[in-house]
Structures are given as structure tokens and as C-alpha cells.
Amino acid sequence: MAYTLEGETGSWEVVCGLEVHAQVISKSKLFSGASAEYGAEPNSQVSLVDAAFPGMLPVINRECVAQAVRTGLGLNAQINLWSRFDRKNYFYADLPQGYQISQFAHPVVGEGKVEVTLPDGSTKEIGITRLHLEQDAGKSLHDQDPTKSFIDLNRSGVALMEIVSEPDIRSPEEAGAYLTKLRQILRYLGTCDGNMDEGSMRADVNVSVRKAGEAFRTRCEIKNVNSIRFVMQAVEAEAKRQIGIWEAGGEVVQETRLFDPSKNETRSMRSKEDAHDYRYFPDPDLLPLVLTQDFVDGLKTHLPELPDAKTARFVREYGLSAYDARILVMEQATADFYETLAKGRDAKMAANWMMGDFFAALNRTSTTIETSPVSAANLGALIDLIADNTINGRIAKEVFEAMVETGDHPADIVEKKGLRQVTDTGAIDAAVGAVLTANADKVAQYKAGQEKLFGFFVGQVMKAMAGKGNPALVNEALKKKLA
Ligand code: ADP
Ligand code: MG
Secondary structure (H helix, E strand, O other), X not given: OOOOEEEOOEEEEEEEEXXXXXXXXXXXXXXXXXXXXXXXXXXXXXOOOOOOOOOOOOOOOHHHHHHHHHHHHHOOOOEOOEEOOEEEEOOOOOOOOOEEEEOOOOOOEOOEEEEEEOOOOOEEEEEEEEEEEEEOOOEEEOOOOOOOOEXXXXXXXXXXXXXXXXXXXXXXXXXXXXXXXXXXXXXXXXXXXXXXXXXXXXXXXXXXXXXXXXXXXXXXXXXXXXXXXXXXXXXXXXXXXXXXXXXXXOOOOOEEEEEEOOOOEEEEEEEOOOHHHHOOEEOOOOOOEEOOHHHXXXXXXXXXXXXXXXXXXXXXXXXXXXXXXXXHOOOHHHHHHHHHHHOOOOHHHHHHHHHHHHHHHHHHOOOOOOOOOOOHHHHHHHHHHHHOOOOOHHHHHHHHHHHHHHOOOHHHHHHHHOOOOEOOHHHHHXXXXXXXXXXXXXXXXXXXXXXXXXXXXXXXHHHHOOOOEOHHHHHXXXXXXXX
């Protein structure tokens, strides 16, 4: 079912396109050797180029270009062997050059596409219009002093990729799914850490509304939204605002807006500037960016396996459902953990342990795959102890909890706590006999047709054996005695 919003005049369709700014992972900035690392003392990572001292010349960082090309390849996009840097002119207190070096008419990456998966499991393709490289600006700090603002230029000149989507997005959910997928691809590629809290990925959200079958109407752009949830909320809030305007007989004017999550509304920031307002022109300090096909092919050969391919392989090789496979490939580290675990073991059982007890433990203890006290090797050893009948499934849960607490190897925990499964049929028969004798009334009911009581007997025998009885043997012994 297509997503629509209901107004007084009937249903409205939402149209949305996203411009995502993704900070490139690289040691140094796009045109200078200063460090691009996040979180340093203000103004401790500023070269003369970043501070725009007179006579300083930019020199392109080869690794940043490689990162943009890798990203383009990961987005199934056209790589332009010839591209160019332009100056985008505007004044900002934290933009010492008075212009931003960007790419306007000739971006390094052209059209591509991303397949997103929606919560109901269906998929949709979102077109990529372009990806270009540009410099980030510095940062104004307004909360340090009651009367003054300060400028931190550490971020000035850091490389950004601006990734522009086609207006193919039709609901808040699709916007969320697109951003989630884009972030996942960037993280797999190692080209952006996708950390929206630190601002290394942020989105400008373009929204318009229309009646089914109409051409696009005027859009508004909501600037710098810094979480996936806020993007989804902003799409809906802005669409509703525009519907209100159209239905009151008004006209939506193209403008730049801000989203206020505390009020769940957008508000006007400034009227939208057009490209010609920026007086774009080719940067005379830089030559066109010319790549060889060999350079691009070399990067392509070394791309990691990306989420879609990995999901398909997990379904094929491990017999997982597409749903389970998608959860396990969400992060590269999770996928690697799973493959270590599944290797030489029951793949479905490995998936169940990971997505059940293991993920729950990560949540509960606020740890990640990387910091988890339970390693893939140890979780694998636990599965092996179940598979070779050393312990039963129920005791395995207890052993797992001890592993989370201590980080110990499961075999050590089993020995120390005496949790080995009892397969000695003499001991099992004795326990079964005792339980049936103590519950003569229930045995009579069972024999009179109350077959549900079988579960009760199993429970009692297991309890008598401190949970350590082999379930299959206990069942067998009970069946024989009750027959
Ligand atoms: P600009 O560079 O001025 O921001 P673009 O034409 O590059 O404008 O478009 C920017 C973004 O706006 C793109 O992501 C595009 O998909 C989206 N967009 C364009 N038209 C519409 C529309 N009518 N409704 C919603 N989004 C739109
Ligand atoms: Mg824009």
C-alpha cells in the first residue's frame, strides 16, 4: 500500500529527495596535510591553507579521491574520469576563504542506485543523482561565552562527500530505510563512519507533496538533520505543513527550513538561494581531476563484499531466511562474528544463538560485538557442547549467562559447576520411578486420557535431576514406564 497523508481534500502523496553530507575517513584534510581527526582541542588542527592565509594553495589529497570513487562503486554509480572543482562563494564567519571548494557541474561520481528494504520485507530502488567532493566549513561556538562567539577551524577543509538522491522517496519509512542502507554501505566500505551524533553524517531533507498522478510541486529543504529518526519525523511534519498551506488555498514557497525535534515542526530559516547566487566558477588554483581507468579498476578489485551480496550469500551458503541474513549483515563485525561461529557448525543453530541470547546479552550489558565478554570462539564451543551431548539446551542457557558474567570458556564453567548432562539410563530410570511414585494420582489421570500431563512428568524428572538429564533419554524412559 502506498503511503499517503489524508487532508480535507483527500489523499496526498509525499515526495522526498535527500542530500547527505558524509565525512570522508582519511588521516588528513581534502586540500591540506592537517589532521582530520574528530574531537581535538579547538584550532589545534589548522594549517595555513585551512585558515585561508593569503597565497596558500590547495593540494588534492589522493586518498580522499580514492574514498569518493570507492563510495561511487559501492553505490553502483558512474565514475567520471574527468571532474572539476568549483568555488561556491558565500560569507560565513566560520568560512575563512569566503568560498567553499566543491564540485558543481562536473562531479566525480554520477548516477547510481541503492536498493532499500522496507520493514515489511519489500524492496525498492532509490536513484542516486550524483556524489561530489567538497570541503567542510569550520564551526561557530555560541555556547562558550555570554557575549562572544568563538570559531573552531579544526573542521575547516575536512573532506565531505555530498550524496544526492533522486526524488524517489515516498514516505518517512522509505527515507529511514534509504539512510540506514546508505550508512551501512559507507561503513562497509570504510569511507565514512556514519556517526550521526558526531556530525560525520547529516542530511538535508527535500520535501514536497502532490496529488496522485500530478507533476512535482514546489519543495522545501530542511537543513542538517542529524539522526535517522529526526529525518523521518521531519518528512512527515513538513509534508503536513505543506498540505495545510495548499488546502487553505495558499502556495508553498521554496525555502530552507530547520527541524525542531522538541516541537516536531519545521520553521523557516531563510529563502532558498539558487545556484547562480553562489557565483560558481572553476577554482583557478586546481587542475581538473583526471583519473585513469586503471586507478578505478584497482579500487574496484579491492572493494569488500557489500551488504546485498553478503545477504544473498548467507541465504545461499547457510540456508538462512533473508530476514535473518539481513540482521546478521547489518554491521561488518556482526557478519564476521557469525561466520566464525557458523563455520563447521549447524548454521541455523549458530544464527539462533546469536540473534537470541547473544544479542540480548549485548543489549543488557551495553556492550558491542567488539567489547563483548563472549567471543565467537567461546560461543562456538558452547554450541559444540550441546551438539556432542555434553550439556542439554536448558543448561546451555545457564552456562551462557555465566560466560557473559565471567568471560570464561564454557567447558571450564561446565566442569566447575558440574553441569554435564546425565545420560546414564540407570540414573534416569531411578528419577523417573521416583517421580511417578510420588505422583500416583497424576499417573492415573494420564492413563485415563489426560495426555497433556506428560509435560508435567518431564518437568518433574528434570527438576529431580537438577536440569541435567538428557531430554531425549528422559522422554524415552517416561514413555516406556507410562506405557
Ligand atoms: P539544490 O542543489 O538546489 O539543492 P537539486 O535539484 O540538486 O537542488 O535537488 C536537491 C534535492 O532535492 C535532490 O535530492 C532531489 O531529489 C530533491 N528534489 C528535487 N525536486 C524535488 C521535489 N519536487 N520534491 C522533493 N524533493 C525534490
Ligand atoms: Mg541543496
